[in-house]
Amino acid sequence: MDNRKRTVVVTGFGPFGGHTVNASWVAVQELQKLGLGGEVDLHVYEVPVEYHTVQTLVPTLWKQYHPLLVIHVGVSESASTVTLEKCGRNHGYRVRDNSGLCPDAHCCIAGGPDCIHSVIDMESVCKRVSASGLGVTVSVSKDAGRYLCDFTYYTSLYLSHGRSAFVHVPPLGKPYNGEALGLALRAIVQNILELLDEREEIHCKQHLMSH
Template sequence: MDNSKRSVVVTGFGPFGEHTINASWIAVQELKKLGLGSEVDLHVSEVPVEYQTVQSLVPSLWKKHHPLLIVHVGVSGMATTVTLEKCGRNHGYKGLDNSSFCPDTQCCIVGGPDCINSVIDMESVCKRVSASGLGVVVSVSKDAGRYLCDFTYYTSLYLSHGRSAFVHVPPLGKPYSGEDLGRALQAIIQEMLELMDQAEEKIHCQQHFH
């Protein structure tokens, strides 16, 4: 294994409700075909729409791959753009999952903060990707919806001290194809990595001068 390579994990969700084919997993599989360049080891994983599975799977992905960044992708029936989520929320989980379960506490992490922001500046990512002429509209949101998407994001943000991202995609064909969504994810994640690199460089420079 080449240790100079950085590892990035990207997850999509399995089917639920009327989403018998989940656009998020299709998009992630398209991204896998495209890759993130030779410097990045890309690992993808399909996440079942179940709270309890998320609680064990997310930590295991961090342990197994030690990623620089983990990006979760989910579908939103209300989305018409590719949406970058700024934060995950701890409370308000009342919706039942695929095994008709919801957490008794209705929260992700008992005693955790109400809201955790990603370390990535989603507005910056949005601006940069929008300026690149990708042909896919990208927007930013502060509410990931209090279902498995939000639950997964919060769990990941909590474990990674903010080194996570969440992207909502519209259902397939409304208006984008799986290939479009894969290209959009590639561009978005490359910008995220670029921003993380710049932040790292700033920190090193500051350390150097003090």
């Protein structure tokens, strides 16, 4: 492992619909306060709930920071747990955004695969965070909901060849406050980084053995 700082970008969404305060952005701001330790260079962004903004912002984040990992956080009205999304989907975007628009052809990337899975093993992350005794319930899902969350996730997965994650949080107070969500996010990011390190070590060993 070298001594260079690893860059991690975490995004939350701005207000939309009845969510005048978006729990995802509150959680990301709490994560920023907590930090990820001296070895991680953390950048956070609030993403407007607009498809066209996502189409320009997400590629910019990857180009500007060359991050090891980008984690997008969104709020889900129906969630009662902190939910790790396994994949993003390309088609079915018919719900209009804050600008009253939805994508042409209702898809993210014309000609892209229908579904892209994250390279991160979300089941392992879920088990590790659940075992850490945070008092926040974590679960895994494979349907991010075909709105801006899913759209953002698919776009990021497509650009990064799967090196992205998406976390859905419940609305504030249902049942967790912002601080609890921030702690859960920190545990999730730290466990993802550990998993990526382990994968890298295994890959290095295999590479050395093959020579």
